[in-house]
Amino acid sequence: MVINMDKRDRSDIFKKRLLEVMEQGKVSRSELARSTGVDRSTIGQLLNIAMPRLPNGQLVADLAFALGVSADWLLGLTNRPERPGDIIAAAMALSPAERSSADEQLLNWHKEAAGYKVRHVPATLPDILKTERVLDWEYSSFLDRPVVSAIDAMRSQLDWLQSGVSDYEISLPIHELQACAEGTAYYEGLEPKIRFEQLQYIADTCRQMFPRLRLFLFDAHKVFSAPVTIFGPELAVVYVGQCYLAFREAERVRSLTEHFDWLVREAKVDARHVPDYIYSLLKQ
Numbered sequence: 001m002v003i004n005m006d007k008r009d010r011s012d013i014f015k016k017r018l019l020e021v022m023e024q025g026k027v028s029r030s031e032l033a034r035s036t037g038v039d040r041s042t043i044g045q046l047l048n049i050a051m052p053r054l055p056n057g058q059l060v061a062d063l064a065f066a067l068g069v070s071a072d073w074l075l076g077l078t079n080r081p082e083r084p085g086d087i088i089a090a091a092m093a094l095s096p097a098e099r100s101s102a103d104e105q106l107l108n109w110h111k112e113a114a115g116y117k118v119r120h121v122p123a124t125l126p127d128i129l130k131t132e133r134v135l136d137w138e139y140s141s142f143l144d145r146p147v148v149s150a151i152d153a154m155r156s157q158l159d160w161l162q163s164g165v166s167d168y169e170i171s172l173p174i175h176e177l178q179a180c181a182e183g184t185a186y187y188e189g190l191e192p193k194i195r196f197e198q199l200q201y202i203a204d205t206c207r208q209m210f211p212r213l214r215l216f217l218f219d220a221h222k223v224f225s226a227p228v229t230i231f232g233p234e235l236a237v238v239y240v241g242q243c244y245l246a247f248r249e250a251e252r253v254r255s256l257t258e259h260f261d262w263l264v265r266e267a268k269v270d271a272r273h274v275p276d277y278i279y280s281l282l283k284q
Contacts, residue, residue, distance in 0.1 A: 011052040013076035019047055021067045035066035105244070109231050110160055116232025117167045119260040123227040123239060124186055125177075126170050126215075128157050129202045133194045166232075167212055169271075171225065171263040174217040177202075181281040196282060203278035206271070214271035216264050223266045230257050 022032060029047070033040040036059065045051055054075075055063070064071040072078045110118065120126065125134070161168050179185040180195050187195060206215050218225075227239035236256040238245040247253055269277050 007054070008052040010076050011054050012049075014054060014074055015047055015049060017069075017074050017076075018063065018067075021069055025067060027067065032063070032066060036062040038062075106229070106237075107156055107160070109229070109235060109237065109246075110157065110166070112235065113231035114165045117169060118232070119169045119171070119230040119257065121171050121225045121228050121260065121263065125180065125198070125202070126172070128161060128168075129170075129205055129215075131194070131198050131201050134190070134198050137190055137194065161213060162209070164212060168214070169260075169264070170213075170215045171260060171267070172215060172217055173220040174268055175220055177217065177278060177281060181284070199278050199282055203275040203282075206278075207275040210271065215274045216267040216271050217269035217274060217277065218263050218266055219268045223263055225259065225263055228256060228260070230260055233257075 022028075027035075029043045030040050033043050036043075038059065042059075045053060046055060054060075060071045060074060064074055070078065127135075130138075160166075175185075177199065180187045180190075180199060183190060183192060183195055202215070206213060228236065229239075230236045230253065233250070233253060234248060236247045236253045238247070238256075247256070
């Protein structure tokens, strides 16, 4: 980024960038003059290399608006041509969220992260590890979306995992498994047979797919996390109920990745020992 410079140097940058964005957008001098409310000769003077001229602030703003770039970029104050609002929109986006984290949008994000590690903190048990009978119980009150679509989405996500395209790490509060075993909190009212079948399935799957699939259990009394999925180095998604907050700005993704790694370091039960821990719950 260049801020302090001679007027001629800034004028040169302005002319070069103005011409560059006009050529990219195939905008003629006449069209730009009409868009900004000035004479065509004024645009010609701004583009004249022999004349070290800079427009006034109003015209700079009008030019930037007409061409869809930032005024700071035209003046050489930044190397990002996007307008501030566009930069924010690109770095963070809102996407509608389905009832399940195994919806079509998340499947697309998984495919986008092919070859990278996916890190996930679920809101309850991971959808990718839920049995069909648990999904049926969860979706029983959602009449607008048949459970079969959720099951199909879950199967697609599991197929993706089993393909070995990406490693998958899950960090889960240990109380989630305990509540499932005891039939308390979220799992109150769910039949014991279904709960035990669910725990058995998680234990067996984690054992069979280790180390490609790694489940870590942390103590929520000591560490905490909102539901989040980090798709490699370029995308992190936070689940906030009716929508997803999708972050693509590198620093935000890096921060959430470090947060997840902290959960792993603080895990009460390491991924290698999770199957045995679940089997001990079943025996109790």
